[in-house]
Amino acid sequence: METRATRDGDHYVLTGSKCWIGNASIADVKVVWAKDDDGRVGGFVVEKSTPGFRAQDIQGKFSLRMSRTSECWFENCRIPAENRLSKASGLRAPLSCLSQARVGVAWGVIGAAIDCYETALAYAKSREQFGRPIAGFQLVQEKLVWMVQEITKAQLLALRLTRMMEAGTALPVQISLAKRNNVWMALECARKARDILGAVGITDRYSVIRHLMNLESVRSRHHGDQCIRRLA
Ligand SMILES: Cc1cc2nc3c(=O)[nH]c(=O)nc-3n(C[C@H](O)[C@H](O)[C@H](O)COP(=O)(O)OP(=O)(O)OC[C@H]3O[C@@H](n4cnc5c(N)ncnc54)[C@H](O)[C@@H]3O)c2cc1C
Numbered sequence: 563m564e565t566r567a568t569r570d571g572d573h574y575v576l577t578g579s580k581c582w583i584g585n586a587s588i589a590d591v592k593v594v595w596a597k598d599d600d601g602r603v604g605g606f607v608v609e610k611s612t613p614g615f616r617a618q619d620i621q622g623k624f625s626l627r628m629s630r631t632s633e634c635w636f637e638n639c640r641i642p643a644e645n646r647l648s649k650a651s652g653l654r655a656p657l658s659c660l661s662q663a664r665v666g667v668a669w670g671v672i673g674a675a676i677d678c679y680e681t682a683l684a685y686a687k688s689r690e691q692f693g694r695p696i697a698g699f700q701l702v703q704e705k706l707v708w709m710v711q712e713i714t715k716a717q718l719l720a721l722r723l724t725r726m727m728e729a730g731t732a733l734p735v736q737i738s739l740a741k742r743n744n745v746w747m748a749l750e751c752a753r754k755a756r757d758i759l760g761a762v763g764i765t766d767r768y769s770v771i772r773h774l775m776n777l778e779s780v781r782s783r784h785h786g787d788q789c790i791r792r793l794a
Pocket of ligand 1: 583
């Protein structure tokens with residue numbers, strides 16, 4: 563973490579930059595994690611109109627296009643000292659946000675997987691080749707069964723994880739691995755669904771390719787890269 567928050571009287575001066583920040587160019591308020599003079603990580607509230615702050619949207623995304631993703635710069639950006647989050651001290655604070663977000667992702671990707679399954683099933687029943695619906699071929703059925711099986715496992719995993727979150731017993735590593743599993747599951751469902759749809763699967767007539775591209779982002783997004791998660 564290279565962004566710095568230097569104390570100056572009753573202000574902090576933020577210096578640094580952040581990349582790939584969701585909706586930063588339009589958000590009225592941002593929470594910026596930065597190191598203070600003691601090298602301790604803190605959370606700092608920065609309002610949109612603060613001099614020294616600017617943001618620019620990243621162009622050319624094929625994925626998660628419904629939200630903006632921005633690059634932000636803090637150049638001698640002065641904020642009142644009271645804008646520091648008083649109870650957020652050290653890396654634990656931003657990491658706890660990530661734990662909550664990862665559980666949301668572990669659930670959210672199941673929705674994408676279910677839509678891929680239902681789309682593929684409906685298509686397989688209606689698309690005829692060699693005189694019968696492709697849903698009648700065992701190779702196609704095998705893909706559909708795999709999807710239902712993995713979706714069911716992912717649902718049970720997410721439910722158990724949520725119960726543990728509610729009881730306060732979920733470990734960060736368990737949350738991380740659950741997210742990793744469910745994102746992998748959803749991506750595999752999207753790939754199999756796209757396969758069943760054949761050529762039309764790459765068009766926007768069906769939702770599958772959109773899920774596939776969005777899930778690629780979720781795989782490496784702000785909740786942590788999927789490869790790095792393997793280190794968990
Ligand atoms: C659409 C979108 C929205 C996002 N929104 C946010 C947001 O709101 N807030 C936020 O904070 N971030 C956000 N991110 C950023 C996201 O957290 C990072 O992109 C992600 O953590 C990966 O970092 P990176 O892109 O710098 O990749 P890098 O760190 O450059 O990694 C590139 C590759 O190198 C590998 N690699 C890196 N380091 C190592 C290592 N030590 N050992 C082995 N392999 C390594 C990685 O596994 C990966 O395969 C967003 C990203 C996207 C795509």
